Amino acid sequence: MADTRVTLCGITLDNPVIPASGTFGYGYEFAKLYDINCLGTFSFKGTTVLPRFGNPTPRIAETPSGMLNAVGLQNPGVDAVISYELPRLKEVFFKPVIANISGFSIDEYVQIAAVLDKEVQVGWIELNVSCPNVHGGGAAFGTTPDSAARVTGAVRRVTKKPLIVKLSPNVADIAGIAKSCECAGADAISLINTLLGMRIDIKKRSPLLANKTGGLSGRAIFPVALRMVYQVYEAVRIPIIGMGGVAGTEDVLEMMLAGATAVGIGSANLVDPFICRDIINSLPAEMDKYGISRLSDIIGGAH
């Protein structure tokens, strides 16, 4: 029997497949389609202190083998997540979930982490310091080793839950930033968030997205993500959640060989809502094909 289990910061996952934040809502849209308890876990929509409507539309554009989004962290705010979304999720998902959070100041990150720290459903807290679609926040913290360390350190003091820091690929030295998050107390690193991109409407001679720029995700970014996971694996000892362009079972294996303990799947869910379930179902056969009996054995295997 193929063993697909992996351990992420002391919590065992049935398999490494994790729908990525922002592409899986708070879970229940997908729970209507299949039993989401087959997932390793999932990361819920980036949550902020106050409710946010996000950016004006159009927020979505197609790209060669991928897409741009400039949603801008639309979410109901952390209070509504605790009073409404989490209780609803509890009825359909029985595993610990990853709470993805974002802020416009270190205080905001601390405030959200402190309240989510008390929620039993939350297994991990994931700091999104890499959203390219909001101005004056998010990504700003992820661009230098110093600022990433400061927000990590501040949140570390208010939560005992495993702390994941989600990094932006829009930086010169991803390994250096990962290392400084580790030193500041991060328990895991997730990467990559979207790459900053844009499209232009030729007829209108103006940017296609109302926000002008957006985050590139999907197939097109897989090699970039894989390379960054590979580099970060050499720089840190903490586990990595690898993501970016994963759309098939072999991509999961490649990510793990590069150094990922678990693998996030984002945009692929939007085009094929059943993809995570299907990948999980095909993992054992794919492992057989490559002579893998215990999936955790291959983590970092390409180094």
Place this chain on the structure above:
Amino acid sequence: MTQSDLTILSNREIATSVYEMKLGGNTISIARPGQFIDLKLDGFFLRRPFSVCDLENDVLTIIYKVVGRGTEHMSSLTAGSVLDALIGLGNGYETSTSGASPLLIGGGAGVPPLFMLAKALVSQGKSVTAVLGFNTAEDVFYKGEFEGICSRVIITTADGSCGIRGLVTDALTEAGDYSYVYTCGPEQMLKAVWSKINTSGQFSFEERMGCGFGACMGCSCETLCGAKRICSDGPVLYKEEIKWPTPA
């Protein structure tokens, strides 16, 4: 919502750059007129949304206008090809609010969902008037089909080459009394209809979509009842809840 592999039964040009595609397969999750399907096309990352125009014995009809590379690709597909579709998306039109004599107003590529709606309303014994607006006579489609089921069909064209010259709103007096309005078309048209009608109504919107089923927040709009996702809380909104980005 369900995923369904649909087989193309026919795909033919019915007006300039406008195609009617008939698809066969399991269509069980389509519950209401005004819902849409989301088609996966070879070589394109995102799916393409199209309103259900007609549904009869598991034969689903869509009508699409070629406006870009995806729809261009669709126009080259032939009978027998299979398309991966998400079906039964969106809320669709509510027919119980229509009263005895609803008015349907469609503009261009917004006309298709009104056909299935007209059939549903007629089967409930209602007297349906349709105002269908196009740019020019060569763009007009489904005139005969609508005439076959509606009590009255009024065509408008911007250049006057068919029916009344002008916009759909220029035909409102001609349409006479109506109990309720259902509409679908370009946003400018929806806005004009919104400000001119004297009854309540339902308006179907378009937005660029990431997923089409409520997961990504790519298609959100602000309404007087809070933020809504066009793909899953819409595409149909009630007249009373619409909040125009710039005042109507």
